[in-house]
Amino acid sequence: MNGSAWGSGEGVSRRLLFTGTFAAAASAVTGSFSEAAVADRPGRARRPGRGMALRAKPATVSLGGRKVATWTYDGMVPGPIIRATAGGVVRARLVNDLPAETTVHWHGIRIDPRMDGAPGYTQAPTKPGRAFDYVFKVPDPGTYFYHSHVGTQLDRGLYGPLVVADPHEPLGYDEEFVVLLDDWLDGVDGTPDDALRRLNSTTDHDDTLRSTLLGGVSAEIRHPFHLINGRMAEAPEVFNSRPGRVVRFRVINAAADTAYRVALGGHRMTVTHADGFPCGPATVDAFLIGMGERYDFVTRLGAGAFPLVALAEGKGARAFAIVRTTRTARRPSRDVKVPELERRLLAYADLRPRRADALPRPSRTVTVTLGMRPSGNEWTLNDRLAADPLRVRVEKGETIRIVMDNTSPMWHPMHLHGHTFQVRVGDRRGPRKDTVNIKPRERLSVDVECDNPGEWMFHCHNLYHQEQGMMGVLGYGPPSPRNRHMTH
Ligand SMILES: [Cu+2]
Known part of the structure; x- marks a missing residue:
């Protein structure tokens, strides 16, 4: 074409x-x-x-x-x-x-x-x-x-x-803003390839990168900058609106190695979508967003200039933007205290799916163990690395439950291509998502309806874990040479 x-x-x-x-x-x-x-x-x-x-x-x-x-x-x-x-x-x-x-x-x-x-x-x-x-x-x-x-x-x-x-958008709001979060090192501390080489050549990892929310070591690399829409906190993005407007924020975490805790100073947020799918609504003060996750929230804006902050979990740094509704309001400083960050935090259990998004009951269960080799530089799925990947074989039309059992000392945002799964919350159906965070020593289940034949990546969205082996396949039917290195 x-x-x-x-x-x-x-x-x-x-x-x-x-x-x-x-x-x-x-x-x-x-x-x-x-x-x-x-x-x-x-x-x-x-x-x-x-x-x-x-x-x-x-x-x-x-x-x-x-x-x-x-x-x-x-x-x-x-x-x-x-x-x-x-x-x-x-x-x-x-x-x-x-x-x-x-x-x-x-x-x-x-x-x-x-x-x-x-x-x-x-x-x-x-x-x-x-x-x-x-x-x-x-x-x-x-x-x-x-x-x-x-x-x-x-x-x-x-x-x-x-x-x-959505051509039949059910959500009522006056305007929307996209908020794209990213951790940045390229052109400052060499390239990401240099960072990966450094990581691979050390067994002495920076274990000061810790977050209680993420259950211990939270990250691999101390990125020098954290960005909202490509802007550092020193010269932040400004979202201009008007008092009383209901605004939809579409928040995307495009970082390689950073989970963010996001809050809008002076506002509560009503989360309406997780990874694109409607859910809730759940009204909270802040949410934690892993790499590859997205949350949409709506809020009615007050009068003034408000900090939109994304705390880099475990990194002692944050990304920062300003939401401004009056021209005369004093601009908040980039290190302004945002008490919402410490208040009610979103949990997956808050995200109630729509009835229409319920997947069929699974007919079988596959366990995938998330592991780390002793060097700390190889991350595994059922003890396999990307070079010889785990392949979860499925058949078109079935629904399977994947139980992810994290035996490693770090959390992992696991992402499946080509599908959205249904997260299990206790013994009930939780949100539809395509990326889900699993903390150390946690077991988390997702149901996958196998309706899109192909060979699909199933991997950790910590880019450095992905490059250090944490990459598997969800594949339909027997593996065939045609499935690998398919040309266009
Ligand atoms: Cu990982």
Whole structure:
């Protein structure tokens, strides 16, 4: 697929570019991102000329207080917001101007396996100088993101938000903001590859990175910066609104190695969606969000300027942005105390699924043990590493229960491609999710309806654990050579 359907880059010229935080005020929904609307609405899918290009390339970008050389989509961090409508089609041409192979993974989307961006599993990576056309249906509304799935590229600037609108949106709100969280080291402490090499060559890990919420050692690497929408706390993102407005925040954790505790000073938050799926509502003061997770919350804004903070768990640092509803209010300082962080915290048990999202009862159980080898540099699934991965074999049409038993001394945000599972909360059905945090010594079960045949990555979304082996497969039927290194 190429050529005519793309209308010679028309999609790119249709982009509305917003730069800086003042321009963001002009648009109710974009923050300071550029926006690329790429959906074909159902029934209009044959309209020609729709689509967009996504150019992966090295660039020097400003994080606010500092410029860094990194790898980006379209020269910006984060990459452009991609907006689609549920039931529509996304057409995005990846153009690879990096000096390395790359892919785009559409995190959380129930996708055609050939479009999943999982190198060596469902597609070959795209070589430097080449392009690949991602064309896929987005069946479910919600908050998602896209990122490279090659090596440590996610810990560069290769990520951006993917928002799928609900054509029958039941939630009432006046406007929405996307809040993309990230930990940053690229171009400051070398590259993520350097960080991985350092990690692999030491047995003396930094065990001061601890969080009681996460049950002990919380992280592997002390990233120097924590960002909201690509901005450091020194020059924060400002979300401009008006007093009394009901605002939907779409919060995405695109970090490599950091869980964040998120709160909006002076406000409670009503969590309405987990990993894109409606649930709750649950009114809390703060929530913990692991790598790869997303939460949507709504709140009615007061009058003033409020800190939106994301505490980097166990790292003694935080990301910071400002929500402003009056022009004259004094700007909160980036180290302002936010008591909401210490108050009522969201738990998975608070997230009640809709009846429509209940999955069938599972017919069997598979146990997956999350482990660590004694070096502390290899993370395993049933004692296997990525090079010779655990393969959970399933058949189309069955529902299985995966019991994840964490015997390792760290927590893991486990992510399954191509599906959303149902988290078990005690003996009842919990939220539909695609990424779930499992603390040390915890056992947590998820039910998976096997309705999307393919070879799907099942892995820890701590990027460094993933690169240190914590990668398995959920595969349909007997493994076949065709399933590995599938070409396009
Ligand atoms: Cu992990």
